[in-house]
Amino acid sequence: TTDNFFEKTLAVREIAEIPGMLEFDLPVHGDNRGWFKENFQKEKMVPLGFPESFFAEGKLQNNVSFSRKNVLRGLHAEPWDKYISVADNGRVLGAWVDLREGASFGHVYQTVIDASKGIFVPRGVANGFQVLSDFVSYSYLVNDYWALELKPKYAFVNYADPALGIDWEDVVNAEVSAADEGHPLLEDVTAFTREMV
Amino acid sequence: TTDNFFEKTLAVREIAEIPGMLEFDLPVHGDNRGWFKENFQKEKMVPLGFPESFFAEGKLQNNVSFSRKNVLRGLHAEPWDKYISVADNGRVLGAWVDLREGASFGHVYQTVIDASKGIFVPRGVANGFQVLSDFVSYSYLVNDYWALELKPKYAFVNYADPALGIDWEDVVNAEVSAADEGHPLLEDVTAFTREMV
Ligand SMILES: Cc1cn([C@H]2C[C@H](O)[C@@H](COP(=O)(O)OP(=O)(O)O[C@H]3OC[C@@H](O)[C@H](O)[C@H]3O)O2)c(=O)[nH]c1=O
Ligand SMILES: Cc1cn([C@H]2C[C@H](O)[C@@H](COP(=O)(O)OP(=O)(O)O[C@H]3OC[C@@H](O)[C@H](O)[C@H]3O)O2)c(=O)[nH]c1=O
Numbered sequence: 001t002t003d004n005f006f007e008k009t010l011a012v013r014e015i016a017e018i019p020g021m022l023e024f025d026l027p028v029h030g031d032n033r034g035w036f037k038e039n040f041q042k043e044k045m046v047p048l049g050f051p052e053s054f055f056a057e058g059k060l061q062n063n064v065s066f067s068r069k070n071v072l073r074g075l076h077a078e079p080w081d082k083y084i085s086v087a088d089n090g091r092v093l094g095a096w097v098d099l100r101e102g103a104s105f106g107h108v109y110q111t112v113i114d115a116s117k118g119i120f121v122p123r124g125v126a127n128g129f130q131v132l133s134d135f136v137s138y139s140y141l142v143n144d145y146w147a148l149e150l151k152p153k154y155a156f157v158n159y160a161d162p163a164l165g166i167d168w169e170d171v172v173n174a175e176v177s178a179a180d181e182g183h184p185l186l187e188d189v190t191a192f193t194r195e196m197v
Numbered sequence: 198t199t200d201n202f203f204e205k206t207l208a209v210r211e212i213a214e215i216p217g218m219l220e221f222d223l224p225v226h227g228d229n230r231g232w233f234k235e236n237f238q239k240e241k242m243v244p245l246g247f248p249e250s251f252f253a254e255g256k257l258q259n260n261v262s263f264s265r266k267n268v269l270r271g272l273h274a275e276p277w278d279k280y281i282s283v284a285d286n287g288r289v290l291g292a293w294v295d296l297r298e299g300a301s302f303g304h305v306y307q308t309v310i311d312a313s314k315g316i317f318v319p320r321g322v323a324n325g326f327q328v329l330s331d332f333v334s335y336s337y338l339v340n341d342y343w344a345l346e347l348k349p350k351y352a353f354v355n356y357a358d359p360a361l362g363i364d365w366e367d368v369v370n371a372e373v374s375a376a377d378e379g380h381p382l383l384e385d386v387t388a389f390t391r392e393m394v
């Protein structure tokens with residue numbers, strides 16, 4: 001897990017493996033009632049490096065998924081940016097694979113996240129996670145709109161591809177969707193081109 | 198609880214008691230993994246009546262609080278709009294009190310919400326909730342930035358004021374903050390003026 005949970009200082013770290021990816025430490029304030037966090041605060045986080053371009057088109061969607069232990073969702077890349085985080089006391093193993101054409105294609109980053117982390121994932125980078133706690137509420141902001149008809153235009157890579165080297169727990173028995181089981185191995189993925197992202 | 202949870206049609210209802218307040222039904226999609234919802238989707242919800250003005254100043258904050266059963270937070274009115282929702286399987290009794298000067302001052306709306314509801318609360322309307330489930334993740338979007346120094350400019354009303362007629366459960370033993378215990382009765386509240394909101 002992350003080494004501490006409460007009262008971190010808001011801070012950001014660039015993820016060297018995947019250009020443009022950012023990992024934020026978020027202050028979580030605990031008291032007799034539970035806790036409170038500013039999960040996203042534009043005025044504080046843009047100066048730290050959260051891209052102002054996230055808001056350029058004025059589009060906004062907030063997604064929430066709720067999942068049981070061992071559920072594994074991903075790995076999905078779409079033509080929009082994501083700011084992802086955990087919204088309860090749960091923990092996930094987050095994993096990201098760069099599917100953009102270029103030198104970082106295929107690069108992987110993985111880390112355990114709880115509510116005290118926020119991850120900025122640039123468009124074209126595949127996103128996924130496995131639930132380590134009994135359940136988890138997983139919340140994210142995106143800056144363009146999903147549509148079922150557009151799914152053929154999104155890029156996916158198979159979570160179980162050993163070439164990725166992701167440290168999933170008991171991946172054979174992970175609870176997944178039929179769609180996620182069918183995604184291609186990294187070597188068969190068509191990269192996101194500049195035109196797509 | 199709300200009468201159904203999964204696969205509602207996205208819809209909106211105006212709250213007659215409090216002008217400008219909106220209650221959305223959100224589609225929640227369940228499967229073998231848990232569930233997924235578009236908690237906020239600007240392109241679909243603005244046409245239904247979610248105010249475009251929410252985005253006028255380009256400010257955005259997303260807050261998450263996590264609370265145990267019987268915790269009661271509120272009632273707080275600030276000079277920003279809120280879009281509130283539950284982000285897990287929990288339930289809360291939500292309550293809102295109009296603190297804007299004018300004919301609807303003191304009007305109350307209360308309803309039980311789970312993840313299949315989204316509530317738009319206009320600035321100047323006090324927001325609060327009590328946790329009915331073992332715990333709850335409560336998430337909201339706001340369009341201006343909180344600061345401790347500005348707290349004297351916010352408006353509060355005491356959750357325990359019987360004049361509000363809110364159906365809290367066992368309000369005497371509710372888990373609250375010291376600050377919330379000290380807020381004025383409705384009759385002593387200074388209304389939000391047009392200049393404040
Ligand atoms: C992404 C998305 C999905 N849905 C619906 C379609 C299905 O009925 C249900 C679940 O969709 P999945 O694609 O199976 O969701 P999931 O596997 O959880 O993937 C999502 O979460 C992880 C994210 O990385 C990814 O963007 C997103 O596709 O929700 C919507 O209604 N709106 C959406 O934006
Ligand atoms: C609202 C807010 C609070 N905080 C800090 C201050 C405290 O250390 C901690 C909890 O703050 P409280 O004011 O006690 O939070 P709470 O009682 O949960 O009230 C909040 O949730 C309900 C909302 O109606 C209200 O806007 C908001 O004040 O979080 C922040 O850092 N940023 C914020 O935006």
